[in-house]
Amino acid sequence: MSRRSGGLIGVWAEQQRVAQRQREGQQQAVLRQQRDAERAQRAYERDVSRMQREQRAAYRQHRDADALRKTRELDERVAVLEGLLATGCRAPAFGVEALxxxxxxxxxxxxxxxxxxxxPDQRYYQEHGGRGRFERDWYAAQAAEARRVEQLGAYRRAYDEWAAGRLAEIRAHNAGVAGTAEALRDAEPETVVDFFSAVLFASTAWPEGFPREVSAAYDRARRTLVLDWGLPAYDVVPAAKGVKYLPSTDQEKEVPRPVTQRRALYRDVLAQSVLLAVRELFAADRFGLLDGVTLNGYVGGVDPATGLPGRTCVASVVGERRVFDRLNLERVAAVDCLTGALAGRLSAKPDERVAVAPMASPDQVGSDVVVQGDGDEPDLLAMDPIAFEGLVAELFRARGLQAVTTRRSNDGGVDVEALDPDPISGGSIVVQVKRYRNTVPPAAVRDLYGTVQGAGANKGVLVTTSKFGPGSYTFANGKPLTLISGTELVDLLHQHGLRGRLGPGASRATTVDTPVDTPVEADADFNLLGMVWSGTAALDVCALVCAGNRVLGDEWFVFFNNPATPDGSVAMAAAAPGDRAAVRVGFDALPTRADRLVLVAAVDPEVNPDADLSGFTDAGIRLRDDSGGELDRLVVSDGRPGETALVLGSFRRRAGGDWDFVLGGKGYRGGLEELVGDFGIQVE
Incomplete structure (x- = not known):
C-alpha cells in the first residue's frame, strides 16, 4: 500500500516540482517571444522588400517618364523644323504700319x-483716449493729408510733363515712319534695304537660335533686291532621335538619329529657310518695289579645311515675283521647289560645307551694300546658343585660362570647363551660361553652387545676358561663386578684343536711370519685399532711399504717413499671404544718385506703448516678383530687449547697376525718431 511522503523531504520535493514548472513556463514564454519576434522580423523584411520594390518601380517609372519627356522634346524640335515653311506662310505679313x-x-x-x-473718429477717443489725444491725432492727420495733397500735386505735374514729352516722342517717331513710307514710295535704295532687313528680323517664323545676319543692296533699275542671308548650322537638327533609360546601368542613352535622315532634314530646313525668307520679302512689298529677289544662303562657323572662321554659300536662288506668286508654299516639297520650280542651287552636302556658287552678290549691285545683324557686332541675345557658349570659352582663354565647351548632353549642368593654371589662386572652374532676357532667379545660383560641390571644382561662374537680383548676390556672398551680368560681360568682351552687344543698335548695353521727378513707367519691373517675423507686437516697417547714410530728402522716407516716394519707385503695399508687411520697389527706377534702400522696423507706440523688440524673432524678407511669386528669402537680425527700432538691412547698388543685400542689426532705444535722425531726418 502506498503512502504520501511527508516531512522535510516531501516539502523540498514539492518545491522542486514548482520550480521546475516555473522554469518550463519561463522557457515557453521565451520561446513564444522568440517566435513572435521572428514573425515580426519576417513581416518587417517583407514590408521593406515590398517598399524597396515599389521604390525601384517608382524610380524606374520616373526615369522612363523623364526619358520619354526628352524624346518628346526632340520630336517637337524636329516638328518645328519640318513645318517651318508652312507655319511661316500662315503668319501675317510685315508692313510699315507695324512700325x-x-x-x-x-x-x-x-x-x-x-x-x-x-x-480719427472722435467717438473712439471718447471711449478710449480722451480729448487731448484726439486733438493731437487730428492735427497730425490734417498735416499728413496736406502733405499728401502737396505730393499728389507735384506728382501730377511731373506726370503731365512726362506724358507730354512721351507723346511728343511718339509723334516724332510716327512722323519718321510716315517719312519712311514716303521714301519707300520713291524707292530710295538705302530705305528699301533697311525696310526689308527689318522684315526678316521682325519675322516670328524663325525658331530660337536661327541666325539673323543680312548684307543687301537694291537694284532700283531692275527692281531687284540682292542679299546674303544667314542660315542655321548643321547642329540645328538634333543628333539624337530619342532617349532611353537603361535600368541595368541606371543611365540614359541617346538613340542616334540616322545620318541619312539627319542630312536630309538639314537640306530640307535650308530650302525651307530660303523659300520662307523670299516669301516674307514679297509679302511685305506693299509699294511694288520688288520684281525679283536674289537670295544667297550662307552658313557660318569654323571651316574644317582651314580651322578658321568663315562663311560658306550653301543655297542660292533668283525668285521672280510672277513665278513665286503661283506657288502654294504650304504644300510644296521645299528641296524640289527650290531646285526645280525656281531653278535654284542647293548644296548636295551642306553638312560638310560643300559650297555652291551664288547667282549674284550684293557687291555687284550699283548701290552701297548695307550690312546688318550678327555680322556687324553679334547680338548676344540672338546668338546661336552653342556659338554663345563658344564665345564665353574664348573670353576665358583670352584671360589666360584653359577653357573648352562641354558636350551638349550629360554635361552635368556645366557649359564651359576652365582651368586657371596659377599654382596659388588657380584651379578648376565650372561655368554655366544663361542667355536670359529677364533677371536670373536665385535658384539658378543655388543650382550652380550644387554643381560646384558635386564636381569638386574650386570655383563656379554664372554668365548671363541679363542681370541678377539682390537675392542672388546675397546667396553668392562668401561662396566660391562669381556672377557676371550682361553689361559686365559686354565690357569684358571689349576689354579683350572680342565682340558682343545686347540687343539691336548699341554695341554696349547702357543703363538709363529714371530722373528723380519722372514718374515710373507702367512696364517697369518691381519687386515686393514682404516682411515676416514672430511675436505679437505691432510694428511699422519703413524704407529710406539714401545716398550713403543720408536719405535723399524727407519725401524719400516711406512710412505710414508718406506711403510712396515722389516718383513712385518705392511704396507701401498690401502684404502677400503669409507676410505681415510689404514694400513695393522698382530697383531699376530708383534715382541715379540713390545707392541704397534701407529697410527698418519700429514698435508702434500708439498700439504697444510699453513693447520692445525682444519678441521680434525669426525675421526675414521675402523677395517676391510683382505678381507675388517668391524668389528668395533674406534673413535679418532678431530684436533685443529694450530696443524699439531696428535697421533690418539695406539693398546697395553695385558698380554694374545690380543690387545686393547687406544685413543690418543696429538697434535704437529711442524708437523710430532716433533711428531716422541718424539718416539726416529732422524730427520735430
Missing part, C-alpha cells in the same frame, strides 16, 4: 497717394 506706335499714354496712377489720409 507705328500707339499714342495712348498710360493714365495717371498715383497709387497710395490717391488715397486720402483717414481722419
Amino acid at each position: 507705328r506706335q500707339s499714342e495712348r499714354i498710360e493714365p495717371f496712377a498715383p497709387g497710395p497717394l490717391g488715397d486720402p489720409v483717414p481722419m
Whole structure:
C-alpha cells in the first residue's frame, strides 16, 4: 500500500516540482517571444522588400517618364523644323504700319497717394483716449493729408510733363515712319534695304537660335533686291532621335538619329529657310518695289579645311515675283521647289560645307551694300546658343585660362570647363551660361553652387545676358561663386578684343536711370519685399532711399504717413499671404544718385506703448516678383530687449547697376525718431 511522503523531504520535493514548472513556463514564454519576434522580423523584411520594390518601380517609372519627356522634346524640335515653311506662310505679313506706335499714354496712377489720409473718429477717443489725444491725432492727420495733397500735386505735374514729352516722342517717331513710307514710295535704295532687313528680323517664323545676319543692296533699275542671308548650322537638327533609360546601368542613352535622315532634314530646313525668307520679302512689298529677289544662303562657323572662321554659300536662288506668286508654299516639297520650280542651287552636302556658287552678290549691285545683324557686332541675345557658349570659352582663354565647351548632353549642368593654371589662386572652374532676357532667379545660383560641390571644382561662374537680383548676390556672398551680368560681360568682351552687344543698335548695353521727378513707367519691373517675423507686437516697417547714410530728402522716407516716394519707385503695399508687411520697389527706377534702400522696423507706440523688440524673432524678407511669386528669402537680425527700432538691412547698388543685400542689426532705444535722425531726418 502506498503512502504520501511527508516531512522535510516531501516539502523540498514539492518545491522542486514548482520550480521546475516555473522554469518550463519561463522557457515557453521565451520561446513564444522568440517566435513572435521572428514573425515580426519576417513581416518587417517583407514590408521593406515590398517598399524597396515599389521604390525601384517608382524610380524606374520616373526615369522612363523623364526619358520619354526628352524624346518628346526632340520630336517637337524636329516638328518645328519640318513645318517651318508652312507655319511661316500662315503668319501675317510685315508692313510699315507695324512700325507705328500707339499714342495712348498710360493714365495717371498715383497709387497710395490717391488715397486720402483717414481722419480719427472722435467717438473712439471718447471711449478710449480722451480729448487731448484726439486733438493731437487730428492735427497730425490734417498735416499728413496736406502733405499728401502737396505730393499728389507735384506728382501730377511731373506726370503731365512726362506724358507730354512721351507723346511728343511718339509723334516724332510716327512722323519718321510716315517719312519712311514716303521714301519707300520713291524707292530710295538705302530705305528699301533697311525696310526689308527689318522684315526678316521682325519675322516670328524663325525658331530660337536661327541666325539673323543680312548684307543687301537694291537694284532700283531692275527692281531687284540682292542679299546674303544667314542660315542655321548643321547642329540645328538634333543628333539624337530619342532617349532611353537603361535600368541595368541606371543611365540614359541617346538613340542616334540616322545620318541619312539627319542630312536630309538639314537640306530640307535650308530650302525651307530660303523659300520662307523670299516669301516674307514679297509679302511685305506693299509699294511694288520688288520684281525679283536674289537670295544667297550662307552658313557660318569654323571651316574644317582651314580651322578658321568663315562663311560658306550653301543655297542660292533668283525668285521672280510672277513665278513665286503661283506657288502654294504650304504644300510644296521645299528641296524640289527650290531646285526645280525656281531653278535654284542647293548644296548636295551642306553638312560638310560643300559650297555652291551664288547667282549674284550684293557687291555687284550699283548701290552701297548695307550690312546688318550678327555680322556687324553679334547680338548676344540672338546668338546661336552653342556659338554663345563658344564665345564665353574664348573670353576665358583670352584671360589666360584653359577653357573648352562641354558636350551638349550629360554635361552635368556645366557649359564651359576652365582651368586657371596659377599654382596659388588657380584651379578648376565650372561655368554655366544663361542667355536670359529677364533677371536670373536665385535658384539658378543655388543650382550652380550644387554643381560646384558635386564636381569638386574650386570655383563656379554664372554668365548671363541679363542681370541678377539682390537675392542672388546675397546667396553668392562668401561662396566660391562669381556672377557676371550682361553689361559686365559686354565690357569684358571689349576689354579683350572680342565682340558682343545686347540687343539691336548699341554695341554696349547702357543703363538709363529714371530722373528723380519722372514718374515710373507702367512696364517697369518691381519687386515686393514682404516682411515676416514672430511675436505679437505691432510694428511699422519703413524704407529710406539714401545716398550713403543720408536719405535723399524727407519725401524719400516711406512710412505710414508718406506711403510712396515722389516718383513712385518705392511704396507701401498690401502684404502677400503669409507676410505681415510689404514694400513695393522698382530697383531699376530708383534715382541715379540713390545707392541704397534701407529697410527698418519700429514698435508702434500708439498700439504697444510699453513693447520692445525682444519678441521680434525669426525675421526675414521675402523677395517676391510683382505678381507675388517668391524668389528668395533674406534673413535679418532678431530684436533685443529694450530696443524699439531696428535697421533690418539695406539693398546697395553695385558698380554694374545690380543690387545686393547687406544685413543690418543696429538697434535704437529711442524708437523710430532716433533711428531716422541718424539718416539726416529732422524730427520735430
